[in-house]
Amino acid sequence: MTEKLVVIGAGMASGRALEHILETDPAKYDITLFGSEPRGNYNRIMLSPVLSGEKTFAEIVTHDTAWYEANGITTRFGEAVTQIDRDRKVVVSAGGETPYDKLLIATGSAPFIIPVQGKDLPGVIAFRDLEDVETMRAAAKPGAKAVVIGGGLLGLEAAAGLRMLGMEVTVLHLMGHLMERQLDEAAGYLLRKALTDRGIKVMCRASTAAILGEERVEGVMLEDNTGIEADLVVMAVGIRPETRLANDAGLEVGRGIVVDDHMVTSDPDILAVGECVEHNKQLFGLVAPLYDQAKVVANTLHGAGGAFMPKQTSTKLKVTGVDLFSAGDFAEGEGREDIVFRDPARGVYKRLVIENDRLIGAVMYGDTADGSWFFGLIRDGETISEMRDTLIFGPSYQGGAALDPMAAVAALPDEAEICGCNGVCKGKIVQAITEGGLTTLDEVKAVTKASSSCGTCTGLVEQVLAVTLGDDFVLPTVKPVCACTDLTHEDVRRLIKAQDLKSMPAVMQELGWKTTCGCHVCRPALNFYLLADWPDDYKDDYQSRFINERAHANIQKDGTFSVVPRMWGGVTTPAELRAIADAVEKYDVPLLKVTGGQRLDLLGVKKEDLPAMWADLNAAGLVSGHAYTKGLRTVKTCVGSDFCRFGTQDSTGLGIKLEKRLWGSWTPHKVKLAVSGCPRNCAEATCKDLGIVCVDSGYQIGVGGAAGMDLKATELLTTVASEEEAIEISVAFVQLYRENAKYLDRPYKWIAKVGLDWVKARVVDDLAERAALVARFDHSQTIYQKDPWAERAQGGSRHEFTPLADFSFKEAAE
Amino acid sequence: MNAVVSDTWLDIGSVEDIPVRGARVVKTPHGCLAVFRVAEGEIYALDDRCPHKGGPLSNGIVHGRSVTCPLHNWVISLETGAAQGADEGRTRAHAVRVEDGRILLDAAAVGA
Numbered sequence: 001m002t003e004k005l006v007v008i009g010a011g012m013a014s015g016r017a018l019e020h021i022l023e024t025d026p027a028k029y030d031i032t033l034f035g036s037e038p039r040g041n042y043n044r045i046m047l048s049p050v051l052s053g054e055k056t057f058a059e060i061v062t063h064d065t066a067w068y069e070a071n072g073i074t075t076r077f078g079e080a081v082t083q084i085d086r087d088r089k090v091v092v093s094a095g096g097e098t099p100y101d102k103l104l105i106a107t108g109s110a111p112f113i114i115p116v117q118g119k120d121l122p123g124v125i126a127f128r129d130l131e132d133v134e135t136m137r138a139a140a141k142p143g144a145k146a147v148v149i150g151g152g153l154l155g156l157e158a159a160a161g162l163r164m165l166g167m168e169v170t171v172l173h174l175m176g177h178l179m180e181r182q183l184d185e186a187a188g189y190l191l192r193k194a195l196t197d198r199g200i201k202v203m204c205r206a207s208t209a210a211i212l213g214e215e216r217v218e219g220v221m222l223e224d225n226t227g228i229e230a231d232l233v234v235m236a237v238g239i240r241p242e243t244r245l246a247n248d249a250g251l252e253v254g255r256g257i258v259v260d261d262h263m264v265t266s267d268p269d270i271l272a273v274g275e276c277v278e279h280n281k282q283l284f285g286l287v288a289p290l291y292d293q294a295k296v297v298a299n300t301l302h303g304a305g306g307a308f309m310p311k312q313t314s315t316k317l318k319v320t321g322v323d324l325f326s327a328g329d330f331a332e333g334e335g336r337e338d339i340v341f342r343d344p345a346r347g348v349y350k351r352l353v354i355e356n357d358r359l360i361g362a363v364m365y366g367d368t369a370d371g372s373w374f375f376g377l378i379r380d381g382e383t384i385s386e387m388r389d390t391l392i393f394g395p396s397y398q399g400g401a402a403l404d405p406m407a408a409v410a411a412l413p414d415e416a417e418i419c420g421c422n423g424v425c426k427g428k429i430v431q432a433i434t435e436g437g438l439t440t441l442d443e444v445k446a447v448t449k450a451s452s453s454c455g456t457c458t459g460l461v462e463q464v465l466a467v468t469l470g471d472d473f474v475l476p477t478v479k480p481v482c483a484c485t486d487l488t489h490e491d492v493r494r495l496i497k498a499q500d501l502k503s504m505p506a507v508m509q510e511l512g513w514k515t516t517c518g519c520h521v522c523r524p525a526l527n528f529y530l531l532a533d534w535p536d537d538y539k540d541d542y543q544s545r546f547i548n549e550r551a552h553a554n555i556q557k558d559g560t561f562s563v564v565p566r567m568w569g570g571v572t573t574p575a576e577l578r579a580i581a582d583a584v585e586k587y588d589v590p591l592l593k594v595t596g597g598q599r600l601d602l603l604g605v606k607k608e609d610l611p612a613m614w615a616d617l618n619a620a621g622l623v624s625g626h627a628y629t630k631g632l633r634t635v636k637t638c639v640g641s642d643f644c645r646f647g648t649q650d651s652t653g654l655g656i657k658l659e660k661r662l663w664g665s666w667t668p669h670k671v672k673l674a675v676s677g678c679p680r681n682c683a684e685a686t687c688k689d690l691g692i693v694c695v696d697s698g699y700q701i702g703v704g705g706a707a708g709m710d711l712k713a714t715e716l717l718t719t720v721a722s723e724e725e726a727i728e729i730s731v732a733f734v735q736l737y738r739e740n741a742k743y744l745d746r747p748y749k750w751i752a753k754v755g756l757d758w759v760k761a762r763v764v765d766d767l768a769e770r771a772a773l774v775a776r777f778d779h780s781q782t783i784y785q786k787d788p789w790a791e792r793a794q795g796g797s798r799h800e801f802t803p804l805a806d807f808s809f810k811e812a813a814e
Numbered sequence: 815m816n817a818v819v820s821d822t823w824l825d826i827g828s829v830e831d832i833p834v835r836g837a838r839v840v841k842t843p844h845g846c847l848a849v850f851r852v853a854e855g856e857i858y859a860l861d862d863r864c865p866h867k868g869g870p871l872s873n874g875i876v877h878g879r880s881v882t883c884p885l886h887n888w889v890i891s892l893e894t895g896a897a898q899g900a901d902e903g904r905t906r907a908h909a910v911r912v913e914d915g916r917i918l919l920d921a922a923a924v925g926a
């Protein structure tokens with residue numbers, strides 16, 4: 001018979017426990033999962049990069065709705081358990097009572113809030129869950145002031161993130177140096193220097209007396225009466241196991257919920273796991289031991305043996321660009337000796353603490369590559385007398401091997417721990433690779449869990465892959481934009497938004513471009529990202545555009561240009577045709593051709609003639625067709641209900657309306673639309689970036705078609721009844737694409753990455769989001785929707801079309 | 815054009831006439847030259863023909879001390895006219911000087 005398992009708390013520890021429970025026997029328990037947060041299990045550790053904008057929340061979700069459904073888990077998110085009734089074996093929550101046979105408490109811990117005046121003011125928060133991150137991001141206007149209380153791991157990650165968002169940040173730390181529990185003074189000094197260099201103010205020995213403010217927080221007052229202004233105060237001074245439920249239920253509770261080696265509490269039917277527990281008087285604040293506990297929980301629930309034994313943990317700080325590692329005990333003491341290595345120029349500091357010929361502690365700053373090797377020596381307690389002379393230089397020096405990062409990893413013994421969070425050693429990864437035929441980081445992650453938590457070991461895991469596979473290993477597919485940076489397009493887009501970067505020099509400076517002014521690959525991309533994200537603030541950079549978008553015509557192989565005037569919805573007039581015919585004759589245009597987009601192309605025009613030709617075309621009402629841009633090209637239409645005997649709606653009229661709304665906007669790549677008046681689809685709408693097929697009942701909107709190097713039919717976004725709604729959705733779709741896609745990804749490539757459902761949720765389902773997208777598009781159009789030909793016909797950008805000097809007739813005249 | 819012949823140097827215009835990270839064309843009896851102004855301000859002159867398939871380099875994107883040809887993205891050194899990276903070929907580079915904000919071009923470049 002299946003038993004009822006109720007789990008309280010949908011955090012990292014219970015999430016891992018559930019995975020193990022299901023692995024062993026998915027049918028044994030009927031599982032109900034309560035969580036106070038309105039969402040399932042995510043990688044809480046990675047809230048730091050979400051805060052700084054380096055990752056999105058979606059990227060750190062561990063279990064999504066589909067996972068819970070597939071595993072038959074009943075989820076009760078956003079619903080806190082308020083009471084455990086052990087006599088009747090039920091838990092109580094807002095939704096009533098839920099009976100259990102076995103109960104697992106995984107309530108984690110609560111941030112410790114120092115009891116000073118003003119601690120409850122709005123704007124004073126902790127750093128524990130997504131809500132906190134959202135509050136911080138909302139407060140993080142550039143120039144606004146933040147005070148972070150606490151200079152430990154959490155506080156410093158918060159400070160670095162807020163600084164990246166442009167805030168002025170002060171860190172208040174009670175002790176004499178930062179991260180005093182993990183670092184010695186020298187490493188603390190280097191860390192402080194690195195943070196100060198990025199504009200974070202650090203005050204040590206600073207004790208908070210009160211938080212000031214009337215309606216909301218305005219500042220912090222220290223014991224010595226120093227006052228510091230603050231729009232946001234983040235308390236990160238420590239955590240406390242969340243034991244209230246267990247306490248009220250009369251379970252044995254010390255500082256945490258007391259468990260035995262099998263993770264069972266004082267009630268045999270109740271287990272506990274995670275930061276809320278106390279085991280042998282010890283508490284836990286890092287995930288590595290919690291994952292071990294999770295395994296034991298699953299064993300106990302399946303009646304198998306196995307005891308929890310806490311292991312040594314090591315610490316890394318997840319602040320991009322700051323490398324530090326600490327493990328073991330590094331206090332000075334009698335009988336302890338230090339080996340210290342410093343390289344001030346590189347900002348490297350390493351200290352090993354030795355007692356009785358054994359390594360017992362290691363602190364490293366600036367170069368942490370050998371961290372896992374030292375950690376292994378500490379954990380195994382081997383004697384190191386043999387290699388003492390060269391110990392500090394790491395494994396690659398032992399036995400005189402060459403100093404090569406690969407050699408260092410190759411030299412690691414099988415027991416060396418690679419992933420601290422998940423306790424995965426080198427041997428296990430190598431075995432998974434060779435036995436499972438794994439070739440990529442993602443596969444290793446999926447099979448061994450290595451690098452799936454804090455991610456700092458990713459480089460090491462890749463090196464193990466490289467060492468094991470040799471030449472068969474190809475580095476992962478993260479492709480940087482170009483040789484000027486290591487960042488991908490996605491990273492760059494996110495960081496431009498997250499850090500309010502509004503000019504090209506700002507991007508290159510803040511994101512560490514390796515070249516002085518970029519190259520032909522990154523500059524057009526950056527120019528687009530900046531103008532799409534900041535239409536008001538950013539000034540279009542003319543010299544970062546490809547020639548076609550500077551000359552507003554298409555360059556041909558002989559250096560001449562082609563000119564395509566707009567024909568709205570493919571409709572033209574005798575006057576327009578006459579003006580085109582005249583231009584062809586007047587400027588000796590060698591070829592006049594009908595294009596696939598239902599308009600006329602004048603090919604082989606000399607660059608110098610362009611402004612004059614445009615003046616002539618403008619006079620007849622013809623404007624640029626943007627046949628040369630990453631922007632809206634054409635809206636192809638069929639005849640529609642006015643003339644066609646099959647037409648169901650006015651497809652021509654709708655096409656013209658769409659073209660008039662969308663023309664002149666810049667997009668990641670070209671955008672082509674079409675509107676067909678009936679399912680016979682004469683306008684070929686089903687292979688366009690966005691295509692509308694009219695039917696009796698309304699408009700079917702398809703997106704993501706392609707008919708170039710790739711051939712792909714559109715997928716149905718939605719069907720709507722009114723023309724108005726069809727237009728709004730089309731506009732919102734184009735704006736979503738503008739704001740999110742990688743430069744030079746057509747919509748079909750972009751949709752393949754984000755998923756059609758993601759697009760639908762924003763453009764179709766969420767009406768507020770749709771309206772906001774449309775508003776942002778329309779606003780951008782007030783700045784960018786203008787005929788570039790008219791500007792140039794009136795003398796704009798003259799330097800583009802006229803020579804600097806002309807000596808060509810000199811000789812002829814002589 | 816009001817170009818003046820001075821010794822063997824021709825005054826072809828003011829530095830300001832060329833946009834930063836941009837180029838202008840100088841016409842000569844035997845084809846065009848491209849005159850570039852890089853971000854740091856230096857001026858360079860090349861034949862306006864890519865060594866690959868003759869693309870007009872004056873239409874390229876200027877970055878560092880290179881220009882990328884608009885036709886097939888060859889990257890050409892402004893200092894030497896040589897194709898960079900794996901590509902091979904060289905276009906002619908011409909001597910230019912800047913004096914009091916005026917650009918002086920080696921007269922030999924226009925065949926004078």
Ligand SMILES: Cc1cc2nc3c(=O)[nH]c(=O)nc-3n(C[C@H](O)[C@H](O)[C@H](O)COP(=O)(O)OP(=O)(O)OC[C@H]3O[C@@H](n4cnc5c(N)ncnc54)[C@H](O)[C@@H]3O)c2cc1C
Nearest residue numbers: 009011012013035036044045080081107108274275286287
């Ligand atoms: C910003 C940040 C960075 C971190 N970085 C690292 C790192 O680099 N390395 C590392 O090892 N660790 C790190 N940690 C610590 C790590 O996240 C925790 O150790 C881990 O999340 C603890 O797991 P848990 O399941 O015990 O608790 P949690 O993950 O906190 O889960 C507990 C859940 O239970 C819910 N809950 C509580 N009471 C109830 C109730 N009555 N009813 C229903 N639900 C309830 C809570 O809302 C919460 O969602 C970091 C933590 C933070 C916040």
Ligand code: FES
Nearest residue numbers: 419420453454455
């Ligand atoms: S060490 Fe954190 S994920 Fe591997």
